[in-house]
Amino acid sequence: MELFSYGVPSRPNIAMYQGSQLLKPLSRAVGLPIDQVNFTCSMLMSLIASVILRLSFHPSHTTATVRHIYCVAIGLTIGVFCWGGLFYCRRSWNVILFVLGCYMLLRTVGPQHIQKVVFVYSMAYLTVLHWYRLKSYGVYVLDISGPVMVMTQKMTTLAFNIHDGLAQTEEQLSPECRKHAVRKIPPPIEFASYLLNFQTILCGPCSQYNDYIDYIEGRSLQSRSPTANGSTFKDVPSSKEPSPVRAVMEKLGIVLVLVFVNLKLLPLFPMEYIREEKFLMNTGFIGKTTYILCATTVTRAKYYFAWVMADVVCNASGFGFNGYNEDGTERWDLVQTVHIARFEFSLSWRDSLASWNTQTMVWLRMIAYERAPCMKTFLTYLLSAYWHGFFPGYYLTFGAGALVTIAARNVRRSIRPVFQKSRTMVLLYHVMTFLACRLVVAYVTFPFMLLSFWPSIQIYKSMYFYIHIAILLATFILPVVLPPPKPGSTTENSASQSSRMK
Structure with a gap:
């Protein structure tokens, strides 16, 4: 199973990968590259951290600052595990410098132009990382470019939301922009938590800043709960609080199916086969069409695995509640990446x-x-x-x-x-x-x-x-x-x- 090689089995420069080598014996045992093993284990660690956050650091008895610190600390730990130690790996420092540079721009550039400046800075930074990845690896490898891609989404979204909140009038904004408009520059801990939280640091999803802060401070359940009736979060009976258990278990079931597809079906339709002369010269039009249809279908399971697992991590921590369906069932699709x-x-x-x-x-x-x-x-x-x-x-x-x-x-x-x-x-x-x-x-x-x-x-x-x-x-x-x-x-x-x- 090659979760993140985008169908390219030959990974000639994978030795340049600077993430943790602690799980190399496991990598050899299961036959997967070390970067993919690190990613999968990191997602499992994130799932455990999510359960601890929801049960032991609940917003009803834990301050938002403590929850922010927890999310950042676990996020950086997982990041360093996958990218390499801060003391010897410049790639981890690239992420930190990107975050610091973005925050300096938020503090120094006026709201009239902040969205343009942040967009140019983020895309320029990402350009350098993409170019380095292309020249160093030649294939897709789990390095910092993926997380910075998500951070670029978050950072540019936040910059546009700040522009909407501080430089635009209510009449100039669409209902959606008005909903997500940010009315103040985020404090450092909130900003760091938004970009570096463990739930989304590896592969997203990108979320709106206001949605994330509402989740951290406990307002997301209150504002979407029909039992809250305008009361504070602590006044809502715990028995009435929406539980993510059912959503998490259902999505974990989907993850298991995706693992099966990756292990058993993906090897039957390797994407690399369509490069070969046998496929190009000896396979008819119908055969080519059928094989590409099958190969692309099973290859999508790699993306589904990462995205559904990320959604599981978010939901397990209580992030992702999006109100109720017409039949009264809970919706946990606020940050869902794929249907x-x-x-x-x-x-x-x-x-x-x-x-x-x-x-x-x-x-x-x-x-x-x-x-x-x-x-x-x-x-x-x-x-x-x-x-x-x-x-x-x-x-x-x-x-x-x-x-x-x-x-x-x-x-x-x-x-x-x-x-x-x-x-x-x-x-x-x-x-x-x-x-x-x-x-x-x-x-x-x-x-x-x-x-x-x-x-x-x-x-x-x-x-x-x-x-x-x-x-x-x-x-x-x-x-x-x-x-x-x-x-x-x-x-x-x-x-x-x-x-x-x-």
Whole structure:
């Protein structure tokens, strides 16, 4: 199981990894690289620390400062374990210097320009780390670039929230921006806890600053609990406090399934196989399509494992409660990163994006899409690719993703109304969009997992660039051949009514 090698089994420079070597015997015993073993064990340690935080440092009898200190101390301990000791490893110091630099900017730059300055500083710092990773390892390795990616999200989000809270009027803000606006510069301990807490230090998720502080101070349960009725947190009976036990156990069950997929199914469909001449020359179009579909599906289990485990850690500490469903059941999805079933069974490209790495999608929408003056889709995908790093496969994936987004809108506008005349036609449309979405997701994302440019281009060439051609046809030809219904037309009203019935 290669949880974080993005499908690249050859890791020639892994010896440069400076994290703890304490678990090297375990690494040899299970056949996993030491960085992956350290990560998995760190997540298990974080889970234990989460239970201790919720039970022994509950906000009803522990001050917020103590909880902040606990989260930072455990977070730094886990970080040093994975990155290397502070006394001999400059990579751990890179994280500390990044945090200190960001806080100095918050204290010295005015709220009118803080969001721009922090964004440039964070992305520049991340650029150096990504370039070093590319040159030093040549493949994805669990180093500090991953945590700094999440910290960059948090830091830029906080800077924009401070700008909204201190430099904008209430009338200038959307309801969402008004909700997350920060009205003061955070004190040092709150700032350090937000960026370095053990729940999210390794792989996220990115959370809103106000949500995290509400959680630390106990207001998150109070404000979302129907039993609180405006009383203080200590006045709410403990028997009424939402418990994360059920959510944690359900998500741990999903983690076990993902471990099985990684151990048993992933080796059956190695991503590296699509580089080989046998695959390129001796496998037919249907065979290539089927294999890439299977390989990308099982490879996603690596990401699911990390994200669901991070969600488990957050929930076990009491972080992530998001109110109640209509039937009264508790929701623990405030910081949930992925909706696996929704993604795997999505009926459109838009639904797939909305279910994958959701907290990053929120960040991209807030930082890029809603604030860009023009070319919103292109700039959002460009930022996403650049934030991920400099492996060429990223840019092939996000470049194609931007084109798919535009093409999918045209398909929905032109073709969907044709299939809204009966329930049978609607069902047929859903089957078609489900199959098309699976093919597009596999075709677009395999370069992200393969990382390399020319091998990805060779594979696309052997498959006749069929999705790229379909994208161009849907973008430029489809609206001419099958114009979408005009607003207010009978066809559009019928489609809208069918959608509401669904």
